[in-house]
Amino acid sequence: xxxxxxxxxxxxxxxxxxxxxxxxxFQEKKxxxxxxxxxxxxxxxxxxxxxxxxxxxxxxxxARQTLELWQGTMKExxxxxxxxxxxxxxxxxxxxxFNVFSFLVNFGFITIPQLVIYITHxxxxxxxxxxxxxxxxSYSNETxxxxxxxKMQLGYFFTIAVYMLLCGIALIxxxxxxxxxxxxxxxxxxxxAWQLLCSWDFSITNERAVRQRKNNLRIQLxxxxxxxxxxxxxxxxxxxxxxxxxxxxxxxSTSLTVGCxxxxxxxxxxxxxxxTLLVPFVVSLMNMVIPLFYSLFNKFEHYSSQRRQIYALVxxxxxxxxxxxxxxxxxxxxxxxxxxxxxxQALYRLVIVDFIFLMLGSFFGEFLSNVVGTRLLPRLxxxxxxxxxxxxxxxxxxxxxxIGIYFSPLLxxxxxxxxxxxxxxxxxxxxxxxxxxxxxxxxxxMKTIFTALLFFPFFLGALSIVGYTTWSLTPSEHCGPFRxxxxxxxxxxxxxxxxxxxxxxxxxxxxxxxxxxxxxxYFLITIIILIIVYIFWQVSQGRxxxxxxxxxxxVNEGKDKSFLLEKLQNLQKSQELKVRLERxxxxxxxxxxxxxxxxxxxxxxxxxxxxxxIVS
Amino acid sequence: xxxxxxxxxxxxLDAYQVSDHVYSILFYRYRDLAPQLVPLDYTNNPDVKLPxxxxxxxxxxxxxxFRQRIAEVFSEDGEGNMTLNDFLDMFSVLSxxxxxxxxxxxxxKIYDFNNDDFICKSDLEKTLNKLTRNELTEEEVRMVCEKxxxxxxxDNDGRLSLDDFQHMILRAPEFLSTFxxxx
Numbered sequence: 001x002x003x004x005x006x007x008x009x010x011x012x013x014x015x016x017x018x019x020x021x022x023x024x025x026f027q028e029k030k031x032x033x034x035x036x037x038x039x040x041x042x043x044x045x046x047x048x049x050x051x052x053x054x055x056x057x058x059x060x061x062x063a064r065q066t067l068e069l070w071q072g073t074m075k076e077x078x079x080x081x082x083x084x085x086x087x088x089x090x091x092x093x094x095x096x097x098f099n100v101f102s103f104l105v106n107f108g109f110i111t112i113p114q115l116v117i118y119i120t121h122x123x124x125x126x127x128x129x130x131x132x133x134x135x136x137x138s139y140s141n142e143t144x145x146x147x148x149x150x151k152m153q154l155g156y157f158f159t160i161a162v163y164m165l166l167c168g169i170a171l172i173x174x175x176x177x178x179x180x181x182x183x184x185x186x187x188x189x190x191x192x193a194w195q196l197l198c199s200w201d202f203s204i205t206n207e208r209a210v211r212q213r214k215n216n217l218r219i220q221l222x223x224x225x226x227x228x229x230x231x232x233x234x235x236x237x238x239x240x241x242x243x244x245x246x247x248x249x250x251x252x253s254t255s256l257t258v259g260c261x262x263x264x265x266x267x268x269x270x271x272x273x274x275x276t277l278l279v280p281f282v283v284s285l286m287n288m289v290i291p292l293f294y295s296l297f298n299k300f301e302h303y304s305s306q307r308r309q310i311y312a313l314v315x316x317x318x319x320x321x322x323x324x325x326x327x328x329x330x331x332x333x334x335x336x337x338x339x340x341x342x343x344x345q346a347l348y349r350l351v352i353v354d355f356i357f358l359m360l361g362s363f364f365g366e367f368l369s370n371v372v373g374t375r376l377l378p379r380l381x382x383x384x385x386x387x388x389x390x391x392x393x394x395x396x397x398x399x400x401x402x403i404g405i406y407f408s409p410l411l412x413x414x415x416x417x418x419x420x421x422x423x424x425x426x427x428x429x430x431x432x433x434x435x436x437x438x439x440x441x442x443x444x445x446m447k448t449i450f451t452a453l454l455f456f457p458f459f460l461g462a463l464s465i466v467g468y469t470t471w472s473l474t475p476s477e478h479c480g481p482f483r484x485x486x487x488x489x490x491x492x493x494x495x496x497x498x499x500x501x502x503x504x505x506x507x508x509x510x511x512x513x514x515x516x517x518x519x520x521x522y523f524l525i526t527i528i529i530l531i532i533v534y535i536f537w538q539v540s541q542g543r544x545x546x547x548x549x550x551x552x553x554x555v556n557e558g559k560d561k562s563f564l565l566e567k568l569q570n571l572q573k574s575q576e577l578k579v580r581l582e583r584x585x586x587x588x589x590x591x592x593x594x595x596x597x598x599x600x601x602x603x604x605x606x607x608x609x610x611x612x613x614i615v616s
Numbered sequence: 617x618x619x620x621x622x623x624x625x626x627x628x629l630d631a632y633q634v635s636d637h638v639y640s641i642l643f644y645r646y647r648d649l650a651p652q653l654v655p656l657d658y659t660n661n662p663d664v665k666l667p668x669x670x671x672x673x674x675x676x677x678x679x680x681x682f683r684q685r686i687a688e689v690f691s692e693d694g695e696g697n698m699t700l701n702d703f704l705d706m707f708s709v710l711s712x713x714x715x716x717x718x719x720x721x722x723x724x725k726i727y728d729f730n731n732d733d734f735i736c737k738s739d740l741e742k743t744l745n746k747l748t749r750n751e752l753t754e755e756e757v758r759m760v761c762e763k764x765x766x767x768x769x770x771d772n773d774g775r776l777s778l779d780d781f782q783h784m785i786l787r788a789p790e791f792l793s794t795f796x797x798x799x
Contacts, residue, residue, distance in 0.1 A: 075798045083793045182789035198788040200747060202680060202710065202797050210679045211749075218748040225759055445789065551770070558771030 069093065073427060079205035081385065081436045082213070086203075087447050088387045089423065095398050096419040098170075102163055102405065103412035109159040110409045113150055114139050134348065136407050137341030137479035153491045156481045157470070160406050164463055167402070171455040178448045209436055216438050242302060249297045256293075257320045260286050261327045268331045279346070280353035283324060287354070287396065288361050291317050291389055310388055314453070317392050322457055325399065329465050338479040344408035351400050351411065355418045358393060362429045365389075370433035382435040390426070391450050394419070395458055402462035406469060638711075639704070645799065646703045649674065658700070668696030671703075676797050681746040685726045694731075710797040719795050720785045724778050736775040737761050 070093060078086040111133050117140055132138060144150040199217075204210055264283060271278050294316050303309040328350075332343045369383035397418065404411040470489055475482035482488045496512050499505050515521050647654040649670045655662055668687050677683040687696035690706040698706070708714060709722050725731075729739045740761040744752065752760070768776055768784045776784075785791050 078798060083790070083796075181792065198785060198791045199794060200682075201794045202682075203794070205676050205679055207679045210681070214681075214747060214749050218751055221748070221752065221760055222756065225756060225763075554770045555772070558773065562772060 069096075070423065073423075077427065077430065078203045080209050081430065081434075082201045082204055082209070084387060084437055084446065085385050085430070087450075088385070088390055089427070091391060091447070091450055092394055092419060092423055092426075095394060096416065096423070098167060098398070099401060099412045099415045099419065101166075102401075103410070103416055105159060105163055106405070106409040106412060109155050110139070110152075113144055113152060113155060116144060117142055117152070134408055134410050135341040135344040136409070136481075137338050137344075137476075139409075139481045141481045141483055151495070153481045154495055156409075157488060157491050160409075160466070163405070164402075164466065168455075168459065168463065171451065171459055175448070175451045175455055178451060182445055182448050212436055216436075219438075245301055249301055253294060253297070253316045254319075256290060257316075257323045260290065260320070261323045264324060264327050265331060268328070277349060277353060280350045283328070283350065284353045284357035286324065287321065287393075288357050288364075290320055291392070292365070294320075295386075295389070314388055314392065314449075317389070318453065318457055321392070321396050321399075322461065325396075325403075325461065329403070333469070333473065338476045340407050340476060340480055344404065344411075347400060347404035348408055348411060348414065351397070351404065351414055351418065354397055354400065355422070358397070358422060359425060361393070362425055366429045366433040383433065384437050385430055385434045387437075387446065392453075394422070395450070395454050398454070399458040399462050402459065403465050406466045642704055642707055642799065643700065645674075646700055654700075663699070665693075665697045665699050666703075668698075671696065671698055676799065682726055685729065689722060689725045707797070707799055710795065711799070712792075712796055716785065716792055717782065719792065720782045721778065723785075723791075723795055724781045727781075734775040734777055735781065737765065740764055 070089075074086060074089060074093075077089055114133055121142070139152060139156060141153050143152065201213065204213060264279070264286075267282060268279055294313060298309060298313070301309070301312075303312065328346075332339070332346065365386070366383060373381050373383055397415070401411055401415040471487060473487070475485055475488055477483055482491060485491065485494075492512075496509055500509050643658075646666070647656075650666055653666065654664055668684070668691075671687050672678060672683050677686065680686070684696060686706065687698065688694055690702050690709075691698045692702055709718055724735065727739060727743050728735050729742045730736070741757055744757055744760060765774065765776070768780050770780050770783065771777070
C-alpha cells in the first residue's frame with residue numbers, strides 16, 4: 001500500500017515510468033494499475049485524456065517503427081557479428097537520416113522557389129544554362145511575389161543556417177546522452193568480472209557465431225588469467241626503446257601528413273582549371289592508402305592497453321584527414337570568378353570519387369584480405385571488420401557533405417544515394433569476407449567516441465568553414481543569390497532595415513541590435529557560462545569524493561558484519577564447551593550449575609549482542 | 617495478416633504500455649509457435665501455456681546458452697512454460713526500451729541458478745561453464761570465479777548480492793546493448 005500511495009503522489013508521466021520500472025510480472029503490474037485507477041481522486045474525464053494521450057503517443061511510436069529502415073538487415077548483422085559491428089551500421093543509418101532531412105529542407109526551401117522563378121522568368125534560363133540547380137551560381141537573388149514575398153537571399157541563408165544549427169543541436173544532445181549513459185568511473189580493474197557476467201551478447205542468434213564467441217571468451221579469459229603476471233615493471237632500457245619507437249612513429253606519421261598536405265596544395269595550383277578529376281583522385285587515393293599504412297604501425301608499437309592503440313590510430317587518422325581538408329579549403333577560398341560554384345563542383349567531384357574509393361576500399365580491405373588470409377597466407381586468417389577505420393571514412397564523407405551544402409545545396413541527394421548503396425555493399429562484404437571480432441569490443445564507449453569525433457573536429461570544422469565564408473568572404477559579383485553584397489551576412493542587415501519599417505516589430509530590431517550584434521552580450525554570456533561550468537565541475541569533484549567514501553563505508557560494513565559473526569560464533573562455541581565441561585565433571589549438580597552458567601552467559605551477552613536461541 | 621482478426625480489449629492493450637504494433641508482433645510470434653493451442657480471441661484471457669520446448673526453439677533463443685534460465689525466470693511456474701503475459705514480459709525486458717535497473721534485476725535472476733537471491737560461487741561456475749563449453753580446466757574455473765568475487769563482492773560475504781551486481785553493471789555500459797534481443 002505504501003507503493004500505491006507513492007505512485008498516486010507522482011505525476012502521471014512519472015507514474016507510468018515507475019510502473020514500467022517495477023520488477024514485477026505483468027499480472028502484478030496490472031493489479032497495481034487497477035488499484036490506482038480505483039483509489040485515485042482523478043475525475044473520469046482526466047482518465048480519458050490520459051489514455052487518449054498515451055494512445056496517441058503509442059500510435060506515433062508504432063508509425064515510426066513501421067517506417068524503420070533496414071530493421072531486418074540490422075537484426076541479421078547483429079545476430080551474426082554482435083553489437084560492436086552493428087554500431088557501425090547504426091551510425092551509418094543515423095548519418096543517412098541527417099542527409100535525408102537536409103535534402104528535404106534544401107529542396108523545399110531553396111530549389112523549389114528557384115524552379116518557380118525559372119518557370120515564371122524564362123529569360124533567366126538562357127543566361128545561366130551553364131549551371132544546374134545543383135550549384136550556388138544558378139540561384140538568383142530575386143524575390144518571388146506571391147501570397148507572401150519570398151526573398152531567395154533570405155531563404156538560402158536561413159535554410160542553411162537553421163539546418164547547421166539543428167545538426168549541431170542534435171549532435172550535442174546525442175553526445176551528452178551517450179556520455180551520460182556510458183560514462184564509466186574506473187573500468188580498468190573489472191576486466192575479469194565484466195567479461196564474464198556482462199559481456200555475453202544476447203542478440204547473437206547464429207549457432208556458429210555463438211560457438212565462436214564462446215571460443216573467444218575462453219581465449220580472453222585465459223589471457224587475462226595469464227596477464228596477472230605481466231604487470232611487472234619494464235627495465236629502463238626497454239622503456240627508452242619503447243619511447244624511441246613511439247617518437248619515431250609519431251614523427252613519421254606527422255611528416256607523412258604534412259607531406260601529403262603540401263603535395264595536394266601544389267597539385268591544386270598546378271591544375272589551373274578544376275575541370276579534371278586529378279585532384280579528387282589523388283586526395284581519395286591518399287585517404288585510402290595512408291590510414292592502412294598507419295594500421296601497419298601497430299605491428300611495431302607496443303601500447304600498454306589495446307584501447308590506447310585504437311586512440312592513437314584514430315588520432316592519427318583524424319589529423320591526417322583534417323589536414324587534407326584544411327589544405328583544400330584554404331585553396332578554394334582563394335579562387336576567382338564565381339568561385340562558389342567552382343568550389344561546389346570541386347566538392348561534388350570529390351564526393352563522387354570518394355564514393356568510388358570507398359567501394360574500392362571495401363574490395364581491398366575486405367575481399368582481398370579474405371583471399372590472402374584463406375588461400376595465400378593462412379596464418380593471417382579471415383579478416384575482421386575494422387569498425388574504427390570504416391567509421392572514420394563515413395565521418396569524413398559526411399564532413400564533405402556539410403562543407404558542400406552552402407556551395408551546392410542539392411549535394412545531400414548525392415550523399416543519400418552514396419550512403420544507401422554503401423550500406424548494402426558493406427553488408428555484403430561483411431557477410432562474405434569477415435569473421436566476428438575476436439575481442440569483445442566496447443561498443444557503447446566507441447559510440448560515444450564516434451559521436452564526439454563527429455562533432456568536435458569534423459562538424460565544427462565544417463561549420464567554421466561555412467561561417468568564415470559567409471562572414472568574411474565577398475560573394476562573387478555575377479552569380480549566386482548574394483551577388484553585389486559585401487558579405488553574405490549583410491543579407492540579414494538589409495532585412496532588419498526593412499523589418500524596421502513594419503509597425504509593431506520593434507522587438508525584432510531591438511533583439512537584433514542589442515543582442516546579436518553587440519559584443520558585450522557575448523562577453524557576458526561567456527563569463528556566466530564559465531562560472532556555471534566551474535560550479536558544476538566542483539560539484540562533480542565533490543561527488544567523486546563522496547563515491548569513494550561510500551565505497552569505503554560499504555567495505556567497512558562488510559567487515560563489521562563478518563567481525564560480529566565471528567565473535568558470535570566464538571561465544572557460542574565457548575558457551576557450548578563450558579556446558580559440556582560442566583556436565584562431564586560434576587554429574588550431580590551438573591544441571592543446576594549448567595543453568596547458572598547459561599544464565600550468566602546470557603546476561604553478559606545481552607549487553608553486547610542479541611543471543612540466538614540456545615539449544616543444547 | 618490477411619483476414620485474421622485478433623481481438624483484444626482496449627484495456628488489455630492499454631495496460632501493457634507498449635505500442636499496439638509491437639504488441640501484435642509479439643502476439644503473432646507467440647501464436648506461431650503453436651497455432652493450434654493459441655486462440656485468436658484473447659478477450660476472455662484464456663489460460664494457455666506453451667511448454668518450454670516450444671519457447672526454446674525460437675530462432676532468437678535456440679542458440680543462446682542461457683535460454684533455459686531465461687525461460688525459467690520469466691515463467692510463472694518457474695519451469696519455463698510461458699503464458700502470453702510471460703512472453704510479453706520477457707521480450708519487453710529484453711528490448712531496448714527497458715531501463716537499466718530492470719534489466720540488471722532480471723539478469724541477476726538469470727545468473728542465479730539456485731534461486732537463492734545471491735550469486736554464489738557455484739552459480740558463477742555454472743555460468744562460466746555455459747559460456748565456455750566446459751573447456752576450461754578446474755583450476756582455471758576456480759581462479760576466474762575467485763577473481764570475479766574479488767572484484768565485485770563489496771561486502772565480503774563470498775557471494776554477490778543484487779546491489780553488488782548492480783554496482784558492477786554501472787561500470788559496464790555495454791550491458792544495456794548486449795542484454796538485448798531483437799524481435
